[in-house]
Amino acid sequence: MxxxxxxxxxxxxxxxxxxxxxxxxxxxxxxxxxxxxxxxxxxxxxxxxxxxxxxxxxxxxxxxxxxxxxxxxxxxxxxxxxxxxxxxxxxxxxxxxxxxxxxxxxxxxxxxxxxxxxxxxxxxxxxxxxxxxxxxxYVYTATKKPKDDAPPATDSVSFPAGDAAETQLAIAEAVAAGVQLARDLGDAPPNVCTPIYLAETATRLAGEHAGLEVEVLDEDQMAKLGMNALLAVGQGSVNPSRLIRLSWRGGKDGDAPLALVGKGVTFDTGGISLKPRELMEQMKFDMCGAATTLGVMETVARMKLPINVEGVVAAVENMPDGKAYRPGDIITTMSGKTVEVHNTDAEGRMILADAIYWTGQNLKPAKMVDIATLTGACVVALGHHASGIMSQDDELVEELLGAGHAAADRGWRLPLWDEYQEQIETPFADMKNLGGMPAGSVTAACFLSRFADGQRWAHIDIAGSAWQWGKPESATGRPVGMLVEWLVNNAGGWSAL
CATH class of the missing domain: 3.40.220.10 (Leucine Aminopeptidase, subunit E, domain 1)
Known part of the structure; x- marks a missing residue:
């Protein structure tokens, strides 16, 4: 449009x-x-x-x-x-x-x-x-062609002319493109949208937008770095895992970037801890954190945002197999910290553990936000209207809450108090990957926080907001709007564009 x-x-x-x-x-x-x-x-x-x-x-x-x-x-x-x-x-x-x-x-x-x-x-x-x-x-058309008599897409919409109207509409086209990419990726079937497909999408974006650079790590490269938590999740799948990095250098040389880290589980069966049959098809949406990250990076490149931004995606498929990781396994993460696996369906935090640590150590961001369809507990707590925001950095939380309010893409703060940390303690490793039923969203964020030491970091749980439940089931493109708003605010605001 x-x-x-x-x-x-x-x-x-x-x-x-x-x-x-x-x-x-x-x-x-x-x-x-x-x-x-x-x-x-x-x-x-x-x-x-x-x-x-x-x-x-x-x-x-x-x-x-x-x-x-x-x-x-x-x-x-x-x-x-x-x-x-x-x-x-x-x-x-x-x-x-x-x-x-x-x-x-x-x-x-x-x-x-x-x-x-x-x-x-x-x-x-x-x-x-x-x-x-x-x-x-928006209508999904990748694998289903519209009927001959289906209403056509709207080609163009005009608005009354005014001061800077054309500039604002150009910005809107950039945001809409990022939202559509996130929705297209979220809606794509898991036999199409694999970790390799996400990497190819990032590579395509870098080819289409001058100034956007891509780096893709394969399994051998990740193994050399010790990214055993990420690799453990994907080892039961025939689709190889990838770590994807898109870089935008719109700011000054040497300025620390803002970093987004997206969970990209392209299909989540739960692994050995197999999910129930009902609604398992929705688990193609478990990569919506990755879709959001790529959508935001497209918008950033289209807007030529005057700031340095890194978009990192941990892309895996979680399948049951003879080689799959098991409950009871103890995994040594890239950070050197060990994790006892209590549930292979708590896989998102495993891949993010290595991705967050890698981002902090290698990219040294000024601020880092991870985005993940992480817990059903967040859906129970907040439903489908608000994304859950967790951090011990009060200023960063306020930035994200304010950005969500301004973008009409709202979030709500959940606690991340130290008292919750004891729920992921275990006598066999530095931590376990499941904290039990109480405060499941919070204990998942507690787990992630242990890999963000020394970072200005926040976690956004989008399990309830990333896709529309019911009919029609479709990715929403959230929270692309919130994160674009947050990045723009850090770049000096809309008036600076």
Whole structure:
């Protein structure tokens, strides 16, 4: 989807569809007033008859209205003005995007950014309206071709011209591209999206974007480094494991980078600790931390962000096999610390242990954030609306929480107190890889913290937010928005771009 600007009056735009918002408890705004006048009061009559949508996310498409050149008008309800915050705005724009796709319109003009949103400026509204429309237009097509009569994708959406509007829409295209990559990778089947496929994707990105560099470590190279925890998880699979690094050098030489470390378990059977049959097909989404990392790196490269960024992906497949690692095994990690395996389905923390340690020792980041579909316990705690954020670095947590709020991609802090550490103690190794049922998300983060010694590090558990459960099951692209916002803030803010 392409984004453009137009300075023409909305009523005079010859487009397939006009998109406007309507508050539940407010009179027509300037846009609707002008369109109502152009249609000789049609909108007023529909409002008086109760036919216009006013509830949040409700939509209505009107065809061939007199007095305007657009073929359709899509009205989306915005709900009550006092509750119309950044989240409500994003949901309204996504609702409009879904209706737009179903309308079969190929081109549209969007006026939603003219609606007032508390604590959000014009630039934010433009960016987020565009990204939300693109998000709603997404349809998975890699292995299933649309039917001949399926609604076509929306080719382009224009917005009212204004100061820096084109710049903000270019940023939106970059963010939307990163989100789409994360969704495409998450939705891909596990027989396609293997560790090698993730490495090839990173290599392709480096070839497409000048300034993006790639490094891929194979199993022999990782073995020489002592990355035994990562290799143990993948040793039961015929698909070889990989450690992938994408580097962006947009900042000054010598400036310490910000680092993202993504969990990339391309399929997780649980290994010897085999998962139940029900919903196991969803375990193709267990690489959404890796998908997020690659999506963010694409956005960073497209935006040419003036900061140094490292994206690291630990890519494995966790399968049961005669060579698979077992409960009871004791693994010596790259750090030299030993881990007693209590459950081979607690594999994400095993691969991240080596990846986090490698990143800290080799890349020496100023700050590091890992992203992982790590625990079902996080889904129990937070559901599907918030990602779980854990760290003992209060400042870093506040940065991520603030970025999530600003990006309408929210997180929530869970504790990482020292008292939880005792749950992963064992008499046979430095730690075990499972802390039991209580506070499962927290004890998983406790495990990871032991490999981030001396680092400004935070962990984001996206088990509930990375994909949409139910029908249709699909990757969400989260938390690409949060992490892009965080990186931009560290680069001086949106005004610096």
């Amino acid at each position: 392409q984004f453009t600007t137009s300075s023409e009056a909305a009523s005079q735009l010859a487009t397939d569809c006009l998109i406007v918002g309507l508050f539940q408890d407010q009179p027509f705004d300037d846009d609707l007033t002008a369109l109502d006048q152009a249609t000789d009061g049609v909108l007023t009559r529909l409002l008086e008859d109760g036919d216009l949508p006013r509830g949040a996310g409700k939509t209505l498409i009107l065809h061939a209205l007199p007095g305007i050149k657009a073929s359709r008008m899509l009205i989306v309800g915005l709900g009550k003005a006092e509750k119309f915050n950044g989240i409500a705005f994003t949901r309204a724009a996504q609702a409009a995007g879904k209706a737009l796709r179903q309308s079969r319109a190929r081109h549209a003009h969007c006026l939603l950014a003219n609606s007032p949103v508390a604590d959000r400026d014009e630039s934010w509204k433009l960016r987020h309206a565009a990204v939300a429309l693109a998000h709603a237009d």
